[in-house]
Amino acid sequence: MIERTRSIDIAARIILIVGVAFILAPLVIAFLTATLSYEQFVRNGGITLQVGTHFLDNLAYIWTETALPAQLWNSIVISTLVAAIKCAFAFTATFALVFFDNRLNRIVFGLTLVTVMLPLELVVITTYQIVANIAMPLNWILALTGLGEITGLGSDLRLSLLDTYVGVAAPIACASTSVFIYRQFFLSLPRDLPKAAAMDGAGPWRFMWDILLPLSWTPLVATFMFWFIGGWTQYLWPLVAASTPDAQPAVVGLARLATTEQDRIPEVPMLMTGALFVSFIPVLLIAVMQRQIVRGLNLSEK
C-alpha cells in the first residue's frame, strides 16, 4: 500500500523506544550495579552509568557464599515438575474431553475451569494445611466410615509434603489453563481423525500416543516452556511450603537475602548480582524461544 505514514511511523517509533527503555531500565540498572564492588558503589553514592570490573567477583561470591546455586537447582526441578504435570495431565484429560462421548464431559470441564479463576495464592492458608498432611482426606474417610477402628489404622495418619519438590510443585500445577489451549487445538483437527485411525486398527491409546501426540508437539512444547517459566516465578506458595533454605527455590532465596539484612547498609551490588543470577535462565528461555511459545499458545485464535 502506498500512503503517507510518516507521522504515525514516527509516533510508533517513539512509543517503542520509550517502552523498551522502560522495560530495560531496571535490568540495565541492576546489571551496571552488579559490576561494581561495594567500595565503588559507596563512592558513587547512587545510580551511575559506570561499568565496573567486579561482576565476576560478585558472581563468585554468590556462587560460593550463598545458598542460591543449590536453590537454582531446586527451581529447575520444581519448574520442570510443574510444567510436566500441567502438560501431561491436561493432555490426557483433554483427549478424553474432546474424543470421548461421555456424560461427565461437562462436569469434568467445569471442574477444571474453576481452577483457572481462583489462583493458588488466594488459598495458600488451607493449601498449607493439606500439604502439611496429605493423608487428611483419607483420615476423614477412615473416621466417617469407622474403617479406621475396624482396620486398626485409626484416623490420624500423617504424611507431610512440606519442603519436598512434589509438595511445592503439585499445588502450582493445579491451574488447568492447558486444558483450554489443548481443547482449542484438538477441536481444530479434522473430526474424522479417530475414525480413520480405527479403520487402521488403532484404539484410543494408540491413537493418542501415535497420532495425537506428534500432532500436538507445537502447543505441547510451547505450554511446557510457558509453565516452566510460570513455576519459576512463583513466590508466595514456595515461600510458605518450603521453610528451609535447602528446599526453597531461587526466587524465595533471593528475597530472603534481601529482606533479612535490613539493619545494616544493604550490599546492593551483591543483591543485584543475585537478582540477575536467579532470573537469567527463564529470561534466556523466553528471549530465545519466544516465537515458538507465542505461536504454540495459539493466543491469536478467535
Added chain:
Amino acid sequence: MQKGFYSGRWTYAALVAPILVLIFLFFYVPVGLAFFWSLFLERPFGGGSQFVGLDNFARVLSDAEFWDALKRTAIFMIVAPSLAIGISLMLALAADRGLRGSSAARNIIIWPKAVAGASIGVVFVFVFNPFLGIFAPLNEIWPGFWNPRIDGTDAFITIVVAQVWNGIPFNFIILLSGLQTIPDTVTKAAVMDGASPWRRVWDIQIPLLTPQLFLTFVLEFVGTVVEAFGLIDTMTEGGPGGATTLLIYKIYVDGFKAYDLSGAATQTVILMLFVLIMVALQFRLEKHVKYER
C-alpha cells in the same frame, strides 16, 4: 460440545483421573477447608474446632483494617491493570506497524514475563531508594520530595510501577496477536475509503480488538490481586503504616505470622467471592459487546 468418537468408560476414567485427583487434593480440598474454617474457630491450646456460625465474618467485617486493605486492593485492581493494558495497547499498535527493529523491540518487551515479581521487587527497591535511586538527585533539590519508606502514596506508586512493568508482556502478546488477526481486506477497504492510518487505529483496530481487550482485563483483574504479593513482600512489607497492605498480604500476615487461621480463612473466602463477582460482572459486560467481524 462436539460429540466424541470413543466410548470406553474405563479408558475415559483412566484419562481424566490424574487431573481430577490433583485438583481435588490441591485445589478443591483447600477451597473447601477455607469455607470450613470461616465457619469454625480453632480451639487454642491444641486441636479441635468449634462451630461459631458467622461470628468470624462479623469479626472480620467489623475490623477497620480489613476494609482499608479491601479498599486498597480495589484501587490497585483498577489502577494497575488500566495502566498495564493501556501501555500494552500503545506498544502493540506501534509494534504492529512492522517498522525496522520492531521485532527486537517485541522480543525485549516480553522479557519481564520471565522475571519473578519478588526478584524485580528487590531491584525496584534499589531503583526507588530515596538516597541511592533515580529520584535521589530530586531529593537533594527538594528534601522529602520522594520517600517510599515514609510516604504511603510514594510506596503505593512504587508497587504500581513494578506491577505494570511485570504485567506488560502478557497483555502485549495477547493484544499484538489480536491485531495481527485483523483481516487485510478490512484494512484495504478502509484505505480505499481514504481512512488515514491514525483514523484506522480508532475506527478499525481498537474496535476489532475488543475481545482481546476484554480478555486482558479479566486476566489482569484476577492476576493483580495475587501477583502484588511478591512485590509487597520484597519492596514495602505492607508499609509504611499499612499503606501497601493489600488483602492478599494481610491474609498472609494474619495466617502465617499471627496464626489466626479462622480470620485468615474468612478473609480468603471473602476475597474469593470478591474475585468471582468481579469476573462474573465482566462476563455480563461482555454480553453487551459485539464481536462480529
